[in-house]
Amino acid sequence: xxxxxxxxxxxxxxxxxxxxxxxxxxxxxxxxxxxxxxxxxxxxxxxxxxxxxxxxxxxxxxxxxxxxxxxxxxxxxxxxxxxxxxxxxxxxxxxxxxxxxxxxxxxxxxxxx
Amino acid sequence: xxxxxxxxxxxxxxxxxxxxxxxxxxxxxxxxxxxxxxxxxxxxxxxxxxxxxxxxxxxxxxxxxxxxxxxxxxxxxxxxxxxxxxxxxxxxxxxxxxxxxxxxxxxxxxxxxxxxxxx
Numbered sequence: 001x002x003x004x005x006x007x008x009x010x011x012x013x014x015x016x017x018x019x020x021x022x023x024x025x026x027x028x029x030x031x032x033x034x035x036x037x038x039x040x041x042x043x044x045x046x047x048x049x050x051x052x053x054x055x056x057x058x059x060x061x062x063x064x065x066x067x068x069x070x071x072x073x074x075x076x077x078x079x080x081x082x083x084x085x086x087x088x089x090x091x092x093x094x095x096x097x098x099x100x101x102x103x104x105x106x107x108x109x110x111x112x113x
Numbered sequence: 114x115x116x117x118x119x120x121x122x123x124x125x126x127x128x129x130x131x132x133x134x135x136x137x138x139x140x141x142x143x144x145x146x147x148x149x150x151x152x153x154x155x156x157x158x159x160x161x162x163x164x165x166x167x168x169x170x171x172x173x174x175x176x177x178x179x180x181x182x183x184x185x186x187x188x189x190x191x192x193x194x195x196x197x198x199x200x201x202x203x204x205x206x207x208x209x210x211x212x213x214x215x216x217x218x219x220x221x222x223x224x225x226x227x228x229x230x231x232x
Binding site for chain 1: 144146148153154155156157158161163168169201203205207209219220221222223225226228
C-alpha cells in the first residue's frame with residue numbers, strides 16, 4: 001500500500017505572507033495523481049490543486065502552487081499572499097491504483113492577522 | 114446545485130441501533146466512495162463502487178454494508194452501532210478516468226460529511 005506523509009502537524013503564517021506545506025509519498029508507479037485538499041471548520045473537503053505525475057510542469061491555481069519533485073517523491077503546497085480564509089486543515093492525497101485516494105495525516109494551517 | 118449530497122449531516126444514536134446514511138451525486142460520475150474521518154482527522158477509505166459494482170472493500174466490520182441502487186447513489190447502512198463508530202463519514206465521487214480520458218477535470222468531489230455520534 002502507498003503511504004503519504006505530512007511531517008508538519010501544524011503551521012502558522014502571517015496574513016499576506018507565504019507558507020509552504022510539505023508532503024512526501026511512497027510509490028513504485030510511474031503515472032499517478034496527487035492532490036491537496038482543504039478542510040475548513042465547516043468540514044467540507046475542498047479540492048485545492050491536482051498534479052499529474054507525468055507532467056513536469058508544477059500545477060498552479062491562483063495563489064496556490066505546488067513544488068512537485070518526482071524523483072524525491074515530494075509534493076509541497078505553497079500558499080502565497082495568505083488570507084484569513086486560508087486557515088484550515090490541509091490534506092495531501094495520492095491516487096492509488098483502483099481510484100483509491102490515500103491521505104496524509106493533515107497539517108493545520110493558522111493565519112495570523 | 115449540490116454536487117454530492119449526503120444526509121443526514123448529524124446523527125446521534127444509541128449503541129446497538131441500526132442507522133443509514135444516504136448519498137447522491139449529480140455529476141454523472143461512475144465511481145462513488147465512503148470515507149471515514151476519525152477523531153484525529155485521519156481519512157481512510159471504506160468502500161468504493163463503480164457503476165453499482167463493489168470495487169474496494171477495505172477492512173471494515175461487516176456491520177457496515179454499502180448499497181448502490183444506481184450509479185448516482187451510494188448508501189451506507191450500519192448495524193449494531195458501537196461507540197467506536199463515532200466519526201465523520203464522507204461520501205465522494207469521481208469520474209472513471211479510463212472511460213472519459215478527461216484528465217484536465219479529474220478529481221474527487223466530496224459531500225459535506227455526516228457526523229455520527231454513538232452514545
